[in-house]
Amino acid sequence: MPIDNxxxxxxIRPWALGRSNWLFAGSLRSGQRAANIMSLIQSAKLNxxxxxxxxxxxxxxxxxxxASQIQELLPQHWKPLD
Numbered sequence: 001m002p003i004d005n006x007x008x009x010x011x012i013r014p015w016a017l018g019r020s021n022w023l024f025a026g027s028l029r030s031g032q033r034a035a036n037i038m039s040l041i042q043s044a045k046l047n048x049x050x051x052x053x054x055x056x057x058x059x060x061x062x063x064x065x066x067a068s069q070i071q072e073l074l075p076q077h078w079k080p081l082d
Contacts (some may be wrong), residue, residue, distance in 0.1 A: 043075040055079060 025031035044054040
């Protein structure tokens with residue numbers, strides 16, 4: 001086993017650094033919105049998507065997406081348009 005844990009430390013660094021900033025989200029609703037966006041970003045990463053491309057595509061498609069097909073925009077089901 002390697003003696004250092006740099007990989008894990010690098011993965012959690014953004015969360016550790018942002019923790020104090022997130023205390024001042026402005027309001028409870030702002031904090032909830034930030035948590036939702038961060039969850040989408042992390043889910044996109046876990047599903048092998050580049051988060052910026054994922055969010056850009058989803059936000060562009062969202063206004064015309066049928067409510068019955070909204071699950072297609074979730075990171076685990078998302079397929080980029082060609």
